Each structure stands twice: as C-alpha cells, then as structure tokens.
Amino acid sequence: MSVALRTEGLTKRYGRTLAVAGFDLSVGEGEIFGLVGPNGAGKTTTLKMLATLIVPSAGDAEICGFSVRRQPSEIRRVIGYMPDTFGVYDDMRVWEYLDFFARCYRIPARRRRQMIGDLLELVDLGEKRNDYVQALSRGMQQRLCLAHALVHEPPVLLLDEPASGLDPRARVELRELLRELRAMGKTILISSHILPELEELCTSVAIVDRGRVLASGPLDEVHARFSRGSVVKAHVLGETEDVARAQGFFASQPEVASSELLTDGRIELGLVGSDASTADLLARAIRGGHRVASFAPATSDLEELFLQITARNDAPSDSPDPGLETREVAA
Amino acid sequence: MTATAAPAPTRRVRGAVWRAGGRVGGRFGGFWSSVTAVGAKELRGRMRGRRAFVVITIYLLLLSGFSFGIYEYLRQQSIQAAQIPIFNGGVDVGFQPGMSTQGMALSATVGHAIFSGLLLVETLLVLVLAPAFTSGAISLEREKQTIDLLVATPLSTFGMVLGKLLSALTWVFLLILASVPLASIVFAFGGVGPEDLLRGYAILFALAFGMGALGMFMSALVRRTQTATVLTFVAVLVLTLGSMAVHEFWRVVTTPVTTSTNGFVSVSAPSRPPEALLWLNPFVGDMDLICTTAPGGYESRTCGYVAQVTGTPYFGGSTPVDNSCPPMKCGVRLEGAFGVGGDVTVACPPNARCAMAPVPMPAGGGGVVFDDSNPGPIIQPPVATPGTTATLGFPRDTFWPHNVVGFVSVGVLLTLVSSQLVAPTRRLRLVPSRPGFLRRRRSAPAAPLATSLPEETIPASDASGTYTAPDLDPAVRSEEQS
Numbered sequence A: 001m002s003v004a005l006r007t008e009g010l011t012k013r014y015g016r017t018l019a020v021a022g023f024d025l026s027v028g029e030g031e032i033f034g035l036v037g038p039n040g041a042g043k044t045t046t047l048k049m050l051a052t053l054i055v056p057s058a059g060d061a062e063i064c065g066f067s068v069r070r071q072p073s074e075i076r077r078v079i080g081y082m083p084d085t086f087g088v089y090d091d092m093r094v095w096e097y098l099d100f101f102a103r104c105y106r107i108p109a110r111r112r113r114q115m116i117g118d119l120l121e122l123v124d125l126g127e128k129r130n131d132y133v134q135a136l137s138r139g140m141q142q143r144l145c146l147a148h149a150l151v152h153e154p155p156v157l158l159l160d161e162p163a164s165g166l167d168p169r170a171r172v173e174l175r176e177l178l179r180e181l182r183a184m185g186k187t188i189l190i191s192s193h194i195l196p197e198l199e200e201l202c203t204s205v206a207i208v209d210r211g212r213v214l215a216s217g218p219l220d221e222v223h224a225r226f227s228r229g230s231v232v233k234a235h236v237l238g239e240t241e242d243v244a245r246a247q248g249f250f251a252s253q254p255e256v257a258s259s260e261l262l263t264d265g266r267i268e269l270g271l272v273g274s275d276a277s278t279a280d281l282l283a284r285a286i287r288g289g290h291r292v293a294s295f296a297p298a299t300s301d302l303e304e305l306f307l308q309i310t311a312r313n314d315a316p317s318d319s320p321d322p323g324l325e326t327r328e329v330a331a
Numbered sequence B: 001m002t003a004t005a006a007p008a009p010t011r012r013v014r015g016a017v018w019r020a021g022g023r024v025g026g027r028f029g030g031f032w033s034s035v036t037a038v039g040a041k042e043l044r045g046r047m048r049g050r051r052a053f054v055v056i057t058i059y060l061l062l063l064s065g066f067s068f069g070i071y072e073y074l075r076q077q078s079i080q081a082a083q084i085p086i087f088n089g090g091v092d093v094g095f096q097p098g099m100s101t102q103g104m105a106l107s108a109t110v111g112h113a114i115f116s117g118l119l120l121v122e123t124l125l126v127l128v129l130a131p132a133f134t135s136g137a138i139s140l141e142r143e144k145q146t147i148d149l150l151v152a153t154p155l156s157t158f159g160m161v162l163g164k165l166l167s168a169l170t171w172v173f174l175l176i177l178a179s180v181p182l183a184s185i186v187f188a189f190g191g192v193g194p195e196d197l198l199r200g201y202a203i204l205f206a207l208a209f210g211m212g213a214l215g216m217f218m219s220a221l222v223r224r225t226q227t228a229t230v231l232t233f234v235a236v237l238v239l240t241l242g243s244m245a246v247h248e249f250w251r252v253v254t255t256p257v258t259t260s261t262n263g264f265v266s267v268s269a270p271s272r273p274p275e276a277l278l279w280l281n282p283f284v285g286d287m288d289l290i291c292t293t294a295p296g297g298y299e300s301r302t303c304g305y306v307a308q309v310t311g312t313p314y315f316g317g318s319t320p321v322d323n324s325c326p327p328m329k330c331g332v333r334l335e336g337a338f339g340v341g342g343d344v345t346v347a348c349p350p351n352a353r354c355a356m357a358p359v360p361m362p363a364g365g366g367g368v369v370f371d372d373s374n375p376g377p378i379i380q381p382p383v384a385t386p387g388t389t390a391t392l393g394f395p396r397d398t399f400w401p402h403n404v405v406g407f408v409s410v411g412v413l414l415t416l417v418s419s420q421l422v423a424p425t426r427r428l429r430l431v432p433s434r435p436g437f438l439r440r441r442r443s444a445p446a447a448p449l450a451t452s453l454p455e456e457t458i459p460a461s462d463a464s465g466t467y468t469a470p471d472l473d474p475a476v477r478s479e480e481q482s
Helices: A043-050 A072-078 A094-104 A109-122 A138-148 A168-183 A195-199 A219-226 A240-252 A275-287 A301-314 B017-021 B026-047 B051-083 B106-134 B139-143 B147-151 B157-178 B185-189 B194-221 B225-254 B282-293 B300-310 B400-421 B437-443 B447-457 B474-481
Strands: A003-014 A017-028 A032-036 A058-063 A079-082 A156-160 A187-192 A204-209 A212-218 A230-236 A256-261 A266-271 A292-297 B332-335 B355-357 B368-371 B377-379 B390-392
Touching: A003 A043, A003 A187, A017 A043, A017 A058, A017 A187, A017 A204, A017 A212, A032 A043, A032 A195, A043 A058, A043 A156, A043 A187, A072 A079, A079 A138, A094 A109, A094 A138, A094 B026, A109 A138, A138 A168, A168 A187, A168 A195, A187 A195, A195 A301, A204 A219, A204 A301, A212 A219, A212 A301, A219 A301, A230 A240, A230 A275, A240 A256, A240 A266, A240 A275, A266 A275, A275 A292, B026 B157, B051 B106, B051 B157, B106 B157, B106 B185, B106 B194, B106 B225, B106 B282, B139 B147, B139 B194, B139 B225, B157 B194, B157 B400, B194 B225, B194 B282, B194 B400, B225 B282, B282 B300, B282 B400
Parallel strands: A032 A187, A032 A204, A079 A156, A156 A187
Antiparallel strands: A003 A017, A003 A058, A204 A212, A230 A266, A230 A292, A256 A266, B332 B368, B355 B390, B368 B377
C-alpha cells in the first residue's frame, strides 16, 4: 500500500505555545485515518497546515508526493478540505454553490452541470438543488460542504469534525457517505473528538493530545498495544441479594480488577485480559446460576483506549510500558 | 515516493478534472477563471431579486428630482431678474454667467448648472457607494468563515480580489451609466457638449475604481468589516475634505504678505502648495470641468480655485458670445488691473473653449501682459492698445487628468496589495522554492525556541514512548535558525 499522506515533524508554534509539536503521521492510500483527540489537541491546526491554510513552523508534510511547503498550489488540487466551522454564502442556491467551487477548480462548463447533479445525488441533496444554501439544515449544509470538497475529484479528503453538531440520524448518513467515498478509493483523513463515530469507520487512528501524537497505526494494532482491558456493564436479573451475590462472584474472579454495584441490578466491572478471557468469565457466571441479561462494554473500545492513553500522558509518573511504540513512518 | 496525483477511478463522479487543471491558458487562464468564478458568484448575489432594480429606480428618481430642482430654481431666478429693471439695466450681473442683461444665455446656463449639479452629486454617490460595496469583500468572508473554503482552492488571490472588485464596480458602473440618459438632458439646454460629459464620466469611472480598491484594501487589511468600513470612510474624508484643508492651510501659511502700491496692483507671487495633494480629490477635478464648461468660458469661483491649485493664469470677462475657440496664438495672459478706456486683445489660452468678447480695456491703465512662451513681460504698462478685444476662457484639462491617473494608479496598487493580504499562505514569494521570506524573517528571532521549547512547555511525560517530535529533522532545524 503506497502512502498518500505523511507528515514529518509537522510543527506549528504560536508565540510560546506549541499547537502542534512535531506530528509524524503516515496515511496509506485508500485508508480512512482518524485523528482522535480532545479539543485543543492540534487536530484543526494540523488539518489546516495540510490544507495549505497555515504555514508550518517546522517540519513538512507530503500529500500525493507534493510538499505542503514547497508545492502548495499542487496540494490544493489533490485535496478536498472541509473545515470544522464554515459559513455559507447568502443569496446562493445549492447548485450555484457547487458551480462556484467547480469554477474555482476550473472545471469546464459542460462538465459542471453533469457533475453537480451527480454530487448532489451522492450527498442526497438532489431535491434541494434550487434551495438557498442558508435555508438548509445543519446536516444538509455539512453534506453540501462535503460535496464542495469533491468537485475536483481529489484523491485525498481532509475532513475536520465533519459530524459535529449533527443529530444521530445525520451522523449515520454521514458515515454511510464516508464509506461510499472510501469505496471510490479516496484517502480520508478525518478528525473528531466523538469517538464512536470514528470507531466503525476508521482503518487507522492517531491519538493526539496537547499537540503530540500519543499513538498511531491501524486501529486493531493500536488497540492491541494500548488496551489494558475494558469496562463492562453486566445486568443481572433477580432480587437485590441475587445481584449482590453476582457481584461477589465477579469480584472474586481473576479477570475482574474492580467491580461496582450500580442501581437496578447493574454491575460495572473493570476487566483485564483478552476478549477470550472475558468470554470465559461470562460463561462461568452463567454456569454459576447468575441470570445475566446483558454483558456489554460500558464504553466504546476507542473511547476506552483514548481515555487510557491520554490518562497515561497526564500522569508522567506511570511506568513506561515497554510494549508501546509508535508505528514508524512508512517509507 | 511516487506521486499519486492522478485521481482514483470513481464510480459516480465523472470527468477528468485533473486534466482541466493544467489545461488551456496556463497561468493567465487560471487567473482569469478565478476572476470570472468569483465575479459571477458575487454578481449573482448582488443582483438577485428586486433589490438592485429598486435601488436603480430610486437613484434615478432622486437624480431627476435634483435636476428638475436646478432647472426650476434658475427659471424662477431669470423671471425675477427680467421683472426687476434695476438688475436688468444698471447693474452688471455678468459675473454670474447666464444672468446676462438680455437673458440670452439662460438656456446654456441651465445646461451647465444641471451638468455641474449631476457631476457633483454623482461624485458624492460614487465616493460613498464604491468603497461601501467593497469594504466588506474580504472581511465578510473571514467573519462568515467562508474564506478557508476559498483559500483551499487553487483560486488565485489576485483573481479573487479582482473578481470581487469588478463585481462591485459593475454595480457602481451600472448606476453611473444609468444616469447617462438623464445627463443627456443638458444637450437639450446646450452649453455643455458630449466631450464634456465624457470627461465627467471618465472622472467618475476612475474614482469608482480607486475608491473600490481602497475599500477592498481595508477589507483585506483588517479582520472585521466594521473596522474596515470605518477606516475606509476615514480615508475617503481625508482624501476629500482633508486634502483640501491641508492644501489651503499650506497655501495661507506659506504665502508672503504683499502690499499694493499707487494704482498698480502689485503682482504678488502667492505660494503654490504641491498640486499632488489634491490629485486624489475628485471634487477639484469636478471644479475643473465645471469651470471650463461654463457658458462664459469660465466660471469665476471654480476657475479661481483651480487656477490657484494648478498655477494656471487666466483672465476673463463676462459676456459670453461664442463657444468656439479662435485659432489664435496661445499663452498670452494679462495680469493686473487696467485703468479706464481702450481695449486689448488677449489670445485664447491653450485648449480652452473661449468666448470672444470685447472687453473694455483701459488705455493708460496699469497691468502687465505676459507671453508665456517668452520669459518676462512683453508689454509694459501702460501699453494696452485701445480698441482691441480680450478673449476669455480658461485652459481645459489642466487638472482632472491628474485625478484620473491618480485614481487608476492607486486602484491598481491597492488591488495588488490586497491580494497579498488575503491569506498568509498566499503571499508572493521572492524565492519560490523556499518557504516564504516573510515568514522566515519573522521566525528568525524566535529560532532559539525551536530547540528549547518542546522540552519546556510540554511535560516530559512520554510514558508511552510515542512522542518523538522534539527530534526535529536537522535540516528543518537549521532552516529555522537561518
């Protein structure tokens, strides 16, 4: 798999503050790469540097072989950029909006018409063609903004918080859309702090915090390296004493690091070990006569992973885990 | 690493956009398509709905009412003048052109007054509207957070600025042109020719361009539209009222005090401040036109000011007769006051539309006649020959072309500068292959931070061992320090 995008020590300094402190990322062609981190982690700054909107203080990035520093105009032709906050023009219809951006990319008039129709169909705005842009709902505007990033068929998409402010339904639609784009062969770099939305989508992630990459690589790889277990919520049916008995059982098991009784027969368990040992634990609980109605992760895997990694970053006294290392920048 | 610039094959979106990028026209094609893309978008928004047409209608109604007001005023005045014999006969009211004793030049006077009025009102409108249309052009994009979308496209920033400027100017030009039929009314009254109207519109168009570029510049310079608008109108005030005030102050302060002696007017040499102070003042250009199109060949107040600004000598009488300039030797002028009796011939100033009229010239009176082509007075007083005629008038085009050149060059300059201010990543680089010189120069003093900062500002946690950033590429680091 060839590399579509990579950064080398990409740094942005504002006065004495390091917004981005040397990002080394590598995104393979056709990947959906998630940039995960809390607010202020440097995600937006990174994407803006990649979109040639900010000049890096140090380091460089390459997209499709073009340098962000030295070939910004070439970069602009190979990326589609969707900012985290964007405005819409007043007095502009949906098709005019896309037509305008298509003109910006010098797409000939005869091709624009066809392409606008295709794009609107892709983002499911075909019926809104003649509506005013400012009259669209937030979710529609997000999709329109995504469509605008596609007018010149860029091989690489840079999407900054594309799902922020969307209702769950719109979020699901967006996810479908991104899948479709991936099927078209696009490389997508997507930033978000809403983790569940990335989890089902991304092939690789980079976890960033306070301007630094804490971990990056294929999702399962990062997961395998960083996960120190998970939190599971078990719902046990029965009287109060049944639940208490179940909690006692769980607490005595080697896989359970902590257990806490919640209301309504729910027990939160902190687990260590692999998925297989968790499955064994559940099997033993059921054999032991505990009526387990549900047994599921309390948080999403990525969320858990994120919390663990950033927590470790917050507490420098933690002993370094020898098993952890960044994935090297792919050559 | 090989470039993977070619787009991946796509299912739905057809069209080899990629090829379009490097297609026809090269750099210029890209620039021009930027202009048309932005221009079309802006115009679409501006002309949408009824608003534009309502504005034009109201604007024309106002101008018509204004012209009619001038006409009615002058008509009333002439009726009064005709009814009161004392004005008709005894008093020479000739210094108000058209208020002649016979009322014969009234029509031309009305034409001239309407022309002057329209010219001044439209100058004022352009002065206000052109910068108002552009002073939000870039800052609004920033405020509405649409600028990133634009800057991330290959749109050239110069094309973007020019597109926005042209679309705003199209609207101003439309307003100016819409007044042409109305302004043509002056032809019905006479006194003002098409070439005068063309001169007036030349000033207006140049003014619109210059002021539009001024608003654009302010809009690109500051972040907020409100600030940009305020700055723009402060600049407009400085260019108009401010420049005139400074010019006048300069003149008064530096003019030596002269005394007149026995019957001869001493030819004082009033100081003349640099004319360039007023080159960006459209009203002086207007005055130049108003002065030289007056039915008498000149109009005293405006001509007086323009003469003083440009240092053009002029001499004039009062009785307008003819609108054609006789082919005479130019450059002869009279200075001073002549005594009683006799006439003298004064040649028409260069390029002036003159009136030929016998002006009573004093034999034995005082004064100096100069020939500009020869240094020094050629006729010493009291040599004015009785029985000769003076030609009246004021040389044309002494000032307003400076206005036009001034506005156009300022407009071009500010447009270029604006395109550099749109986005920090879009500045011209002197050495294209290296990072922008502006950035490097600024980051140079901060260079020591490059090595020390990462360790200081970031807790050296790195428990995960994943953080390798401080080890910047040596090449990058040396570049930072250079």
